[in-house]
Amino acid sequence: MSQSVSIWLLILLAFVAANLPFVNQRLLTVVPLKAPVKNLAWRLAELLFWYAVVIGIGMAMERAVGQNQSQGWEFYAVTGAMFLTLAFPGFVYRYLVRRGGR
Template sequence: MDLSLATWLVIAVAIALANLPFLNEKLFGFIPLPAAGRGESPGAVRAKPFALRLLELLGLYFVVGLLGWWLESRIGNVFPQTWEFYAITGCLFLVLAFPGFVLRYLKR
């Protein structure tokens, strides 16, 4: 795999995973949340709280980071990163999550 393909793969996966918490009600896209109370039917869909969506977004940020690290290690040497790299990529991941946030909370 060449560098250009690996770069575009990480970007595409980052866009998909950044929007995943806002586009479905399951944890990480496939773990259903338990029903909230006794009065709910067993098949009822429970809405994820916003804090859980943010924690899921943080976890998916690390998944994308691990994918990028793995692809970088397969291409050549892994370069050491400082806190600035993680601050910038974290902000970029939040920007990539904005379309899902708009669809979930702002568009009625």
């Protein structure tokens, strides 16, 4: 797989993972919750979890190509902002289009 394809695949994975907390009512898309509607705190915790998963997959892909580059706080700030931007469609669907998850 070329580097260009792997980068686009990682961006697509990030887009799907960023929207997962907003499109279902299960914890981490597997565990059913007792409450009928998942609150925003659970969704933000899931968003942080999926961000860590995507970063881990990206680092594994980087290691497969060569040696990992050490990253500073700037890298995580930029990728975190990008992840939040990718989560915007799911947030709009859940809280603005569907009127509070009804």
